[in-house]
Amino acid sequence: AQSVTQPDIHITVSEGASLELRCNYSYGATPYLFWYVQSPGQGLQLLLKYFSGDTLVQGIKGFEAEFKRSQSSFNLRKPSVHWSDAAEYFCAVGAPGAGSYQLTFGKGTKLSVIP
Amino acid sequence: GAVVSQHPSWVICKSGTSVKIECRSLDFQATTMFWYRQFPKQSLMLMATSNEGSKATYEQGVEKDKFLINHASLTLSTLTVTSAHPEDSSFYICSVIPISYEQYFGPGTRLTVT
Numbered sequence: 001a002q003s004v005t006q007p008d009i010h011i012t013v014s015e016g017a018s019l020e021l022r023c024n025y026s027y028g029a030t031p032y033l034f035w036y037v038q039s040p041g042q043g044l045q046l047l048l049k050y051f052s053g054d055t056l057v058q059g060i061k062g063f064e065a066e067f068k069r070s071q072s073s074f075n076l077r078k079p080s081v082h083w084s085d086a087a088e089y090f091c092a093v094g095a096p097g098a099g100s101y102q103l104t105f106g107k108g109t110k111l112s113v114i115p
Numbered sequence: 116g117a118v119v120s121q122h123p124s125w126v127i128c129k130s131g132t133s134v135k136i137e138c139r140s141l142d143f144q145a146t147t148m149f150w151y152r153q154f155p156k157q158s159l160m161l162m163a164t165s166n167e168g169s170k171a172t173y174e175q176g177v178e179k180d181k182f183l184i185n186h187a188s189l190t191l192s193t194l195t196v197t198s199a200h201p202e203d204s205s206f207y208i209c210s211v212i213p214i215s216y217e218q219y220f221g222p223g224t225r226l227t228v229t
Contacts (some may be wrong), residue, residue: 032216043208043220044159046116051216090158094216100164101147101212107158 002027002093006106013081014114021076021109023091032094033074034103035065039087047089050074061085086113117143117213121221128199128228136194136224138165138209144189145211149218150182153206165192165209199228 003026013019025031032051036044048059055067065076074091088110092103118141128134138148146167151159163184164172171184181203183195196203204227210218 034217036220041206041223041225043119043121043222044210046217046219049217096216101216101218102149102161102164103216103218105158110156 002031002095002104004091004093004104004106006089006091006109008109009107010110010112012112012114015083016080019076019078019081019085019111021089021091021111023074023076023106025072025074025091025093027072027093027095029096030069032096033065033067034092034094035059035063035074035076036090036092036105037061037087038090038108044090047076081111081113083113083115086111117141117145117211117219119209119211119219119221121207121209121224123224124222125225126227128226130200130228131198133195133197134199134226136196136207136209136226138192138194138221140190140211143211143213145192145213146189147212148186148192149210149212150184150192150194151208151210153208153223155206159208162194167192196226199226201228204228 005024034049035047038044050067088108090108091106120139122137148165150162162177165186167186173179186192208223210220
């Protein structure tokens with residue numbers, strides 16, 4: 001079964017600074033990878049996804065993520081953080097060919113932004 | 116993408132009563148919906164897979180008699196928490212899959228059982 005690790009529970013950055021949120025996965029093959037963002041009291045919004053092809057994927061709100069097979073990682077980046085980016089971020093993994101569209105979520109990283 | 120709504124957004128009920136939460140897919144016919152539970156400051160825990168016209172598939176450890184799921188149409192799935200107790204207080208979120216593996220989530224329902 002697949003698993004997801006988000007090593008950082010809470011990250012604080014200054015507005016305008018760059019951001020990298022870490023995500024490591026465990027799966028026997030190349031998984032489908034996702035990043036979701038959750039604002040307080042809200043559902044999850046899909047930021048970006050990786051299925052195959054170019055390992056650097058662009059998402060909404062200026063986010064990007066890079067799939068590194070050798071490191072089993074799918075880290076999320078943003079060059080300049082805005083105060084509105086403060087939220088909880090979840091990395092998720094899907095198992096192609098498993099016969100189910102279920103996703104396994106990491107425990108999340110809370111992002112705080114200092115004005 | 117897909118637009119998903121949930122109703123109610125917040126509900127408070129007394130211990131022992133039942134609560135029904137609706138999940139609607141507004142622009143997509145969803146044969147499958149997922150129901151999640153999220154405790155404060157924690158990740159999403161998949162409770163069950165709701166299948167239109169058939170019985171839901173529950174994850175291990177989820178009581179199917181307590182969390183009744185009905186997926187009567189391609190746009191509506193309901194989760195009924197029966198005989199609710201304070202430990203059932205949580206944030207319940209549903210999702211649909213318009214594209215393989217790509218889930219779109221509802222805004223969630225916060226249940227508080229007093």
